[in-house]
Amino acid sequence: MLKIGNLNRLQVINEVDFGVYLDGGDMGEILLPRRYVPGGVKINDWIEVFIYRDSEDLLIATTESPLAMVGQCAWLKTVDVNRFGAFLDWGLPKDLFVPFAEQQVPMKPDRSYVVYVYLDQNSGRISASSKLYKYLSEESNTYAVNDAVDIMICADTDLGYKAVIDNTYLGLLYKNEVHEALKVGQRMRAYIKTIRNDNKIDLKLHLPSEFTRDALSAAILQYIADQGGHSDLTDKSSPEQIHKQFGVSKSSYKKALGKLYKQRLIVIEKDKISLTDTREQ
Secondary structure, eight states, rough: OOOOTEEEEEEEEETTTTTTEOOGGGGOOOOOEEGGGOOOTTTOEEEEEEEEEEETTTEESSOOSSSSOOOOOEEOOOOOOEESSEEESSSSSSOEEEEGGOSSSOTTTTOOEEEOOOOOOTOEEEEEEEEEGGSSSSSOSSSOTEEEEEEEEEEOOEEEEEETTTTEEEEEEEEEOOSOOOTOOOEEEEEEEEEEEBEEEEEEEOEEEEHHHHHHHHHHHHHHHHTSSEOOOOOTTTTHHHHHHHHHHHHHHHHHHHHHTTTTTTEEEESSSGGGGGGTT
């Protein structure tokens, strides 16, 4: 079944001067304009395309990907506002429409907003909404404490930062637990801090130290193995080199090396670190 507002794998059934037509099943033939047709494509080939409606409300295909598809959230910029609503740049020739009724606050030109992309069931058009609470739940019992999630900051409140979780839920990062400035639209990795009694989600940016140390130790061992069993990234290496490779401070790296050494998993030498079973190689 054709999914408007998402990627579809469709078969080429006809070729014309201005493009190729794809088999849209019950939706009929769908044009893929010539400028988007990959080189060498011929009839009966299959192509992955994004399907949306053009300015004349006809279904059209493109091999370009928008900044967000139906069911996803994104930080998008307003390019125009008229008597019908606002229009956002989402990376395709036709801008993304936000009806006035779907604006949490009146949108203004050249301002960016976190929106949810949806398919209007009445018109069949792809639209967006900044009223995230209409489409994303604040309650969940599907996560466990310390589960890793992808988030996007969607609001800055007195209590903390509201965040979209995996394009599906809304959660909260408490400001007194965040030691860095966050911006609306910023994406990052986070973790489930707790699921409250009302099933609302509290988030945290860092795992407890014991989880972090175990993950870092595993990463170090894998890195040394990938280097043939020996690494010149020692406890004498610069903080910049260490952070570039593992994303941690030199202090954390040295503690992880010490733990691995005590476990007799590595040998620390003056100019290299070796796995114990490759020291003589």
